[in-house]
Amino acid sequence: MALYIDHLLDFTRCILCGCATATPSPVWLDTIRVLHPTPHGWISLTGIASKYNKVATGAHKNRKIKFNDYPNCPLKPWESRHCCSNPSEEFFIVHEQCWQYAEKKLYPSGKPNLRELYEVLCEVPPSRDPAYSDPSQYHPCREKTLEEFLQGDREFPEPSSSMKEKTSSSSNPTDPFRRLPLEIREKVALLLPSHEFLDLRRVSRAMSTVFHDNFFWKSRFKRDADRGYLDYIACGVTDLDQSGIQSQYTDWGLLYHASMNIGNKLETTVKVWEVVQWIKDVLAAQNGLQESPLWFSGRALQHYHNDSCATGRRVERAKISPSLVKIGVTMVSSKTVHERDEAQAGWKVFETETDILAVEFISKEHENITLGTRNKKSKNICPRDLQKKMDAYYGQENAGGETKKSAPESPFDGNGVRILFNAKPEDFGGFRIRYFNEKISSLGVLSKNMAYSRRNEPQAFGFDANDKCAFDIGMEMEDIVEVVATFEGRLLVDLGVRGSREDYWT
Structure with missing residues (x-):
């Protein structure tokens, strides 16, 4: 029995990233799967489907999903992509790119539990469509390699003259951190969000020495840290010989700097990562491992990466x-x-x-x-x-x-x-x-x-x-x-x- 999708009546944006589907270009927006309950009470995940790129995506073999067309009123994807109606819980659409990313994060060592995932998605408020002015501004959810991040950034930038003056001036005798050994100062820095640490080093020369500590910058890539959505790099960096980068030593400060200029290229990935972290917390709460997370609506999950965002935003x-x-x-x-x-x-x-x-x-x-x-x-x-x-x-x-x-x-x-x-x-x-x-x-x-x-x-x-x-x-x-x-x-x-x-x- 075919599942009919109506872009005028149904919620047809991706439940994970909020971006449009059934759009001719780029192809990844038109490459989807559908999670839905069956008449027998099971939860099923369809194969890959596509409206405009069936051959390119291999979706021509999937006959279970049909897209309703309006011959007398042609549907223009870029005018109707917002899908103002909320999900009906009859089905959820996800981009194939978003699904692969979420599956890897939620079920790294096993088969996904589709029923528990479906039940949680029923509680996820849909993200808004970014509504970029041009299709080329959409970038798929994916894990970028260390080489991609560091392309063109091989040296950490020199600090400004004013910052040099502040951090190289004579020590302040009232600075309480100067009495602490370096190990304790490092422990303090690890507990702080990066923006708070950077503010602290402006007033404490003793803390500014931690700025050059590579272990401190690596800590920024753990879950719940500023670059938590790049934790896979910190976990697997020793296997990056093929990238041409020394696997024995990675300049985490340089990587942190390079990942600041993410712009729209990583925006979809970060939004999906936020939702995935929330789903993880919900599943952990349902298993009695922690308290239930706060419910959310709109863009409200940036606390999972210490409110870090693209350059120019706060x-x-x-x-x-x-x-x-x-x-x-x-x-x-x-x-x-x-x-x-x-x-x-x-x-x-x-x-x-x-x-x-x-x-x-x-x-x-x-x-x-x-x-x-x-x-x-x-x-x-x-x-x-x-x-x-x-x-x-x-x-x-x-x-x-x-x-x-x-x-x-x-x-x-x-x-x-x-x-x-x-x-x-x-x-x-x-x-x-x-x-x-x-x-x-x-x-x-x-x-x-x-x-x-x-x-x-x-x-x-x-x-x-x-x-x-x-x-x-x-x-x-x-x-x-x-x-x-x-x-x-x-x-x-x-x-x-x-x-x-x-x-x-x-």
Whole structure:
């Protein structure tokens, strides 16, 4: 009996990485397997399937999976790849690349337990589609070799002149670390995330000596360390003779530096690795080996690698206070917010793009926490008033050839706005967000007493550029413990929450 997959109705993105499937190029996006229950109650994993590359992938032999086509309404993969509907639990699609990677990490020495994996995947909130502007920006989930990382990086870069001056100046007599032997200083450094250690060496010359310790840098490649997703290199480095690199000595500091410039090339791998670590923790908890991990939604699992991320990005976190009263969101118009209308003598009024600069958590009894950088000149506004201003902006017309000397005023122009949402802990249920061009362009706060729906309030405030590639997602949770935000420069590019649900493995 064939399994029919409908890209208009079903959730057809990869449950592990969130990327599209059934896309002509690159081929790895179109090379999939499907995990599904059978009519007899078993859990089955299909062979390789493909919609556009059957011969190249060997999927022409698989007749168990059928893709529904729409002859009168041709499906354009790059317009419909977001699959806004959630998985129905009738089946889960995984890329072959993602499956091979996850299987190796979850079941390194045995046959995968498909039933336990299926049951855990039923609890995994789907990752968003990266929505890159070009298919070539997608890179498959795979383990890169040491040689690939070190290509072009054979020497550790020289520190800046200012850093040389700080670390080579005379020792500070009040530095408590100078009294400790090197072995103890190394132990202290091993317990710290890399960014905290790098900050520490700026103020302690005694700790700066650990910076040149190769064992310290190798420790960065263990699970739960900054480069935990590269632990396979640390485990198998002695077998790398064929790579042309000395197997007896590996410069782990150089490898750490080389792996900083990962960009999009390793992004898919890192996201799958995060989900795999969470699945491992769930399985361990089900076997009574540890406590259950916090549930998550959105991009919220970076703690598995100490919040390390690609160069130019940073991860910030906020614990939710029991005295939380409001959440503030600072938004401004992007630089390219208005365009001249060449067809008419006026300005185009369209859904314009906004930048989100900060998310604040305002409490009665505890110190307020700000993720990002708030513009203090932004105008405070409540959601209801902002909705009126947005409606008024949409209502502006440029018909009749009337010339306007200035662009229509968006409510986010100038210094922008600071939206203040009511968000007591007993009411705060998550966020509604919209992505565009690899950043978040719209955001709203969900209430526990109102289920998420694109037709319901709360509104996701903000404008998206006039494009079909906006991705809308609701992150709901019964008891939110922590909010995780990722920034690139000053812009909010990713958001996630961690906490618990009422029915969470009870």
